[in-house]
Amino acid sequence: MALSRSFVLGQHYPGTSIVHRSGALVKLVSTITLMIGVFVATKTAQYVPIVVLLVAGILVSRIPLRFFARGLKPILFLIVLTVVVQMFFTPGKIIWQVGFVHITREGLVLAGFILCRLVLLTLVSVLLTASTSPIELTDAVSDLLKPLSHIGVPSAEIALVMSIAMRFVPTILEETERIIRAQVSRGARIGEGSLVMRMKSLIPILIPLFVSSFRRADDLAVAMEARGFRVGDPRTRYHARHFQSIDVFILLGTAAAVSGVILWRLFL
Amino acid sequence: MSIDLKNVDYVYDSGEPFEYFALRGISLHIDEGAFVGVVGRTGSGKSTLVEHLNGLLFPTRGDVVVDDEIISNDRKVLAKVRRRVGIVFQYPEDQFFAETIFEEVAFGCRNYGFSKEQVDESVHRAMKTVGLDPDHFLSLSPFQLSGGEQRRVAIASIIAVGQKYIVLDEPTAGLDSGSKLAVLAELETLRQATHVTVILVSHNMDEVAEFCKQVIVLDDGAVAFQGPTDTFFSDVTLVERTGLELPESYRLSRALKACGSALTVNEASTERMLESLKLSVSDLGGA
Numbered sequence: 001m002a003l004s005r006s007f008v009l010g011q012h013y014p015g016t017s018i019v020h021r022s023g024a025l026v027k028l029v030s031t032i033t034l035m036i037g038v039f040v041a042t043k044t045a046q047y048v049p050i051v052v053l054l055v056a057g058i059l060v061s062r063i064p065l066r067f068f069a070r071g072l073k074p075i076l077f078l079i080v081l082t083v084v085v086q087m088f089f090t091p092g093k094i095i096w097q098v099g100f101v102h103i104t105r106e107g108l109v110l111a112g113f114i115l116c117r118l119v120l121l122t123l124v125s126v127l128l129t130a131s132t133s134p135i136e137l138t139d140a141v142s143d144l145l146k147p148l149s150h151i152g153v154p155s156a157e158i159a160l161v162m163s164i165a166m167r168f169v170p171t172i173l174e175e176t177e178r179i180i181r182a183q184v185s186r187g188a189r190i191g192e193g194s195l196v197m198r199m200k201s202l203i204p205i206l207i208p209l210f211v212s213s214f215r216r217a218d219d220l221a222v223a224m225e226a227r228g229f230r231v232g233d234p235r236t237r238y239h240a241r242h243f244q245s246i247d248v249f250i251l252l253g254t255a256a257a258v259s260g261v262i263l264w265r266l267f268l
Numbered sequence: 269m270s271i272d273l274k275n276v277d278y279v280y281d282s283g284e285p286f287e288y289f290a291l292r293g294i295s296l297h298i299d300e301g302a303f304v305g306v307v308g309r310t311g312s313g314k315s316t317l318v319e320h321l322n323g324l325l326f327p328t329r330g331d332v333v334v335d336d337e338i339i340s341n342d343r344k345v346l347a348k349v350r351r352r353v354g355i356v357f358q359y360p361e362d363q364f365f366a367e368t369i370f371e372e373v374a375f376g377c378r379n380y381g382f383s384k385e386q387v388d389e390s391v392h393r394a395m396k397t398v399g400l401d402p403d404h405f406l407s408l409s410p411f412q413l414s415g416g417e418q419r420r421v422a423i424a425s426i427i428a429v430g431q432k433y434i435v436l437d438e439p440t441a442g443l444d445s446g447s448k449l450a451v452l453a454e455l456e457t458l459r460q461a462t463h464v465t466v467i468l469v470s471h472n473m474d475e476v477a478e479f480c481k482q483v484i485v486l487d488d489g490a491v492a493f494q495g496p497t498d499t500f501f502s503d504v505t506l507v508e509r510t511g512l513e514l515p516e517s518y519r520l521s522r523a524l525k526a527c528g529s530a531l532t533v534n535e536a537s538t539e540r541m542l543e544s545l546k547l548s549v550s551d552l553g554g555a
Contacts (some may be wrong), residue, residue: 186363186379208362
């Protein structure tokens with residue numbers, strides 16, 4: 001129970017806001033474009049257009065702010081490390097010094113810039129994954145890859161593999177917990193003792209997990225074939241996506257924000 | 269010596285908006301050497317209860333006491349409690365990992381530091397208990413067995429450790445009817461021979477009526493009844509209220525009474541029901 005709850009790959013926060021209802025492909029494209037925009041900027045101030053768009057998106061989505069805070073947690077260490085390194089090791093005009101430790105003005109500016117960059121990159125992707133269900137997201141990836149199928153990339157199959165993998169993450173976590181409980185009840189001590197002992201204690205968990213995963217895969221394949229699935233055949237979708245006006249707004253907003261960043265960088 | 273639960277609550281996501289009481293105010297007493305059934309409809313808290321018995325879950329409130337040990341997060345206490353309480357989970361054959369059945373059954377014994385001779389002896393004894401010939405089976409791979417044989421090997425791997433209390437969570441699910449009875453009969457023989465306590469979680473009321481003298485009935489996370497099995501099955505309203513069914517033998521006996529028949533049947537098990545029915549029919553001089 002604890003394992004599957006603490007695991008936040010599926011960071012989906014279901015909702016009915018217009019951000020949730022807009023097309024996954026549009027959101028994916030917009031996210032990628034915004035990320036490029038984040039990398040194009042060279043000064044902190046140039047992030048303003050992106051921040052405006054992001055804040056608007058977060059507010060409209062009505063996803064609670066602590067959800068975004070949770071998304072930042074995994075990269076907290078990375079943020080602190082880079083900020084500290086930039087702050088103390090950037091040469092320039094010294095504004096504070098104790099012994100050989102010093103902070104430069106340039107260091108402070110650069111640290112702030114990097115901080116904004118990392119936080120923005122994370123928040124943009126959290127907004128995407130929070131407002132889009134994993135299934136929609138894989139559909140969007142498959143749409144994005146579709147042009148590649150003309151040059152022989154099996155885009156539909158890649159998308160299928162992705163969605164099956166995502167579908168089974170919670171199932172396999174549950175299975176893992178079940179097996180751990182069973183082996184612990186047979187006196188197994190997991191994660192105790194020397195490194196070698198710890199590695200050995202994983203064998204009674206991994207082997208049953210592999211066995212059951214193969215069995216599951218077999219069952220799934222049979223079930224899919226029984227329902228007429230054939231590799232390479234064209235498939236239709238249960239949830240057909242149509243372009244809506246909100247999609248246009250998102251794309252226009254994204255284009256405006258990113259061109260804002262580019263123009264700012266070129267001419268200001 | 270006994271297992272006692274004192275006012276145990278177990279709450280999933282305590283304090284969160286989605287908090288959910290899986291167990292509420294459970295107080296239980298299970299005597300050493302008993303064959304106890306745990307029944308209740310799906311979602312009544314049976315599996316959560318089972319996981320409290322060897323410290324896989326800890327009560328949100330209240331105490332679980334095994335013999336004289338109060339279960340806590342302390343490593344020494346946990347080691348002691350798990351040495352005393354073995355659990356056979358649902359579909360236990362899913363935990364197989366070893367290359368041979370011998371290794372599979374010996375896993376628990378090795379974990380508890382048995383000497384080589386002790387391991388050998390325990391494995392052979394456990395295999396015989398579950399009705400599998402050690403000489404034939406021990407060198408095979410557990411994955412090449414039939415479903416019923418796999419289940420038996422899985423049960424043997426718990427029995428081999430020689431715990432005082434053995435909890436089985438639906439040990440007969442998915443077995444053919446012959447294997448079902450055989451597995452339970454083997455457990456009953458073991459209990460009589462070694463005075464081990466057997467706690468059987470089951471959906472099959474015929475099994476419970478036949479093997480369990482005592483029964484614990486859970487309903488919506490609380491204990492709805494605890495006591496002799498025949499007392500429970502005689503209280504039809506309680507059986508219905510807890511969402512359970514009467515065993516076949518009780519149903520026939522009630523039906524006979526309802527239509528005013530002079531026939532009486534033994535309710536203890538389906539088999540005895542049939543025997544007693546034959547006897548009383550021939551007594552009446554009927555066909």
